[in-house]
Amino acid sequence: MLRGLAGALLALLVLPGVGVLAAEAAGRTPRPAIEPAQALTQCIAPAEVMRREHPAMLAHQRDDTVRGGVRGAKASLRGCIDCHAGAATHSVAASPKDFCVSCHAFAAVKIDCFECHTGTREGVR
Amino acid sequence: MSDSPKRADGGRRAWLGAAAAGVAGVVLAPGVRLIEVARAAPAKTAGADPAVRWGLLIDTTKCAPGCEDCVRACHAENGLAPPTRPTDARWMRKVEIKEMKTGRQASVPVMCQHCAEPPCVDVCPTGASFKRADGIVLVDRHRCIGCRYCMMACPYKARSFVHEPLAGQKPEVPRGKGCVEGCTLCVHRLDRGQALTACAEACTRAGHGAILFGDLNDPASEIARRVRELQSTQLRADLKLDPGVRYHGI
Numbered sequence: 001m002l003r004g005l006a007g008a009l010l011a012l013l014v015l016p017g018v019g020v021l022a023a024e025a026a027g028r029t030p031r032p033a034i035e036p037a038q039a040l041t042q043c044i045a046p047a048e049v050m051r052r053e054h055p056a057m058l059a060h061q062r063d064d065t066v067r068g069g070v071r072g073a074k075a076s077l078r079g080c081i082d083c084h085a086g087a088a089t090h091s092v093a094a095s096p097k098d099f100c101v102s103c104h105a106f107a108a109v110k111i112d113c114f115e116c117h118t119g120t121r122e123g124v125r
Numbered sequence: 126m127s128d129s130p131k132r133a134d135g136g137r138r139a140w141l142g143a144a145a146a147g148v149a150g151v152v153l154a155p156g157v158r159l160i161e162v163a164r165a166a167p168a169k170t171a172g173a174d175p176a177v178r179w180g181l182l183i184d185t186t187k188c189a190p191g192c193e194d195c196v197r198a199c200h201a202e203n204g205l206a207p208p209t210r211p212t213d214a215r216w217m218r219k220v221e222i223k224e225m226k227t228g229r230q231a232s233v234p235v236m237c238q239h240c241a242e243p244p245c246v247d248v249c250p251t252g253a254s255f256k257r258a259d260g261i262v263l264v265d266r267h268r269c270i271g272c273r274y275c276m277m278a279c280p281y282k283a284r285s286f287v288h289e290p291l292a293g294q295k296p297e298v299p300r301g302k303g304c305v306e307g308c309t310l311c312v313h314r315l316d317r318g319q320a321l322t323a324c325a326e327a328c329t330r331a332g333h334g335a336i337l338f339g340d341l342n343d344p345a346s347e348i349a350r351r352v353r354e355l356q357s358t359q360l361r362a363d364l365k366l367d368p369g370v371r372y373h374g375i
Contacts, residue, residue: 066265069173069257071316078296097354116301118294 032102037083044074054080077117083119093119143149169314173214173258178241179310180260180341180369181325182357183234187335190232193219199236202311204295214285214300216308217324222375233374234324236281236297237262237308237345238360238368245275245284254305256352260369271303280361281368283307310338341369 035061037043043050057075065071081092084099091116092100104111111120165169174238199217200207206217212281217236223229243262253268255277264275276284284307291301297313299307311322325338339348350356 062267064172066263066267067255067257069259069312069316070170072169074169081296115290116299116304117296118296118299120293120296122296 029106032106033097034102035084035086035097035099038085042082043083044079077113078122081119083120085119090121091119127158138219148349152216157242159334172198173261177259177340178342178369179239180254180339180348180371181310181317181322182337182339182351182355183370184335184374185231185233185372185374186335188231188232188234189333191219192232194275194331194333195234199308199325202295202323202366204293204300207316212307213287214287216285216306217281219344227325233372233375235281235283235360236324236370237279238281238370239308239310240364240367241367244278244280244366248274248278255345257312259315260309260313261312262311263309263317264297264305264307266301266304266306269304271305275305280364282367326363 045053056079058077058080061073061075064073065076071117080100084092084094086092086098089098091093092098096102096105098119100114102113130283146167155212155269196217196219198217199205201325203216205216217234220235221234222233224229239262241256241260243254243256244261246256246298248254250272251268251270253265253270254262255265256262271286276282276286284305286305287300287302289302290293293344298309305345314321322336322338325336327337337348337351337355339351341349343349351373352371355373357373358375359366359368359371
């Protein structure tokens with residue numbers, strides 16, 4: 001009985017707090033809207049690996065390409081863009097809902113890739 | 126006992142294979158997906174070849190004053206807007222020269238001379254300015270902090286600074302505000318296996334034939350043969366920078 005009362009009290013105290021927090025989290029930071037990649041394409045690694053490792057993959061590849069002249073590496077920004085560009089914008093960075101921008105806004109990680117690189121799929125201007 | 130599951134499995138595989146072929150056929154039919162299939166498995170290239178020294182031979186006797194075909198081709202290839210202000214980036218420019226004693230005039234295209242001993246590389250504080258194994262001098266924009274020491278060091282005024290934000294860059298030529306840039310000898314074309322720069326291609330196509338591109342280290346190449354037979358000079362040869370761009374007729 002006592003335990004039940006404590007549980008109810010706890011629930012009364014805690015639940016509204018959780019509710020407010022959850023509402024705030026959803027309101028302030030929209031969940032990333034991950035657009036599906038282009039149909040019938042296969043990513044170079046499983047999604048969990050890509051989520052964690054894509055910065056290292058791209059940083060390694062960019063030095064090989066720019067300084068060594070090695071092209072056609074497995075990981076490439078253009079490869080990302082070709083599959084993940086949004087259906088409406090043909091870009092990964094043009095609108096807040098596009099693939100790269102939506103996740104990076106949620107994670108609060110600022111990227112400057114698209115200050116030099118175009119985020120638009122090849123052949124679309 | 127062991128046979129029947131195998132056969133069933135084989136049957137299912139055959140059916141799946143046929144289904145997959147059907148799907149692939151449907152997708153390939155419009156012709157759009159073919160490129161994507163090819164891109165799914167890109168061949169990794171070996172990179173810049175240290176045995177190669179890319180260079181240009183510019184025949185100023187064939188270069189007409191006022192003709193800017195090469196400059197326009199360069200800027201179109203690399204996604205530069207036609208420069209209108211003195212601060213706009215230009216990777217290539219035409220310089221009209223005149224010998225005052227005799228009045229002899231010549232018109233020369235000037236771009237990064239891709240020196241063997243590049244002063245821009247010497248002065249760069251971050252290692253952004255570098256020389257590739259095949260002799261092409263480039264800016265690594267991932268490291269460039271925009272200090273412009275290289276612009277001061279270059280005796281050919283070959284580099285530009287990007288002052289304002291850019292949009293609509295070419296996928297193969299990323300460029301942006303806050304970085305120094307210059308002629309890349311169309312490095313994206315060379316890495317693709319196309320041994321011709323945009324300027325040389327435009328000059329040849331227009332019928333001038335004043336710009337010849339090739340490997341200076343390969344004795345059998347056209348450029349090596351021409352520099353062997355023709356008198357040619359390097360700009361500011363007194364600085365001993367050994368540029369990869371040579372000029373005939375000045």
